[in-house]
Amino acid sequence: MNKFISSVVKNKCPNCLEGDFFISRNMYNLASFEKLHNKCTNCGMSFRQEPGFYLGAAIMSYAMQAGLLFLTYFFLQVVIVLSFWYFVAAFTVLLILLVPFTFRISRLLWINMLGTRPT
Numbered sequence: 001m002n003k004f005i006s007s008v009v010k011n012k013c014p015n016c017l018e019g020d021f022f023i024s025r026n027m028y029n030l031a032s033f034e035k036l037h038n039k040c041t042n043c044g045m046s047f048r049q050e051p052g053f054y055l056g057a058a059i060m061s062y063a064m065q066a067g068l069l070f071l072t073y074f075f076l077q078v079v080i081v082l083s084f085w086y087f088v089a090a091f092t093v094l095l096i097l098l099v100p101f102t103f104r105i106s107r108l109l110w111i112n113m114l115g116t117r118p119t
């Protein structure tokens with residue numbers, strides 16, 4: 001598997017693919033789903049690159065959720081023609097369930113694309 005994809009899918013350090021990126025492996029552990037290690041426990045790569053590093057990841061997460069809104073709208077309003085309030089309820093539930101997923105995926109994608117690896 002590609003190193004980039006493997007790091008994102010398996011929650012691993014983008015440099016060595018050994019150390020965990022997020023502290024909790026369970027993305028639905030609401031007490032700690034967003035907490036990440038300061039650096040890799042195996043190679044020492046910093047996961048806290050610089051202040052504001054993950055701002056781009058927040059924008060990426062927002063874009064993923066906006067795309068989800070569009071796809072959900074298309075499927076529920078155009079394909080199966082659900083009433084508006086059922087659509088709002090379905091979308092709200094889906095969004096709450098996917099927030100931890102988009103949060104984690106966007107941060108992992110961001111550090112894989114722009115993270116500075118140790119020399």
Ligand SMILES: [Zn+2]
Pocket residue numbers: 013014015016017018019040041042043044045
């Ligand atoms: Zn590492």
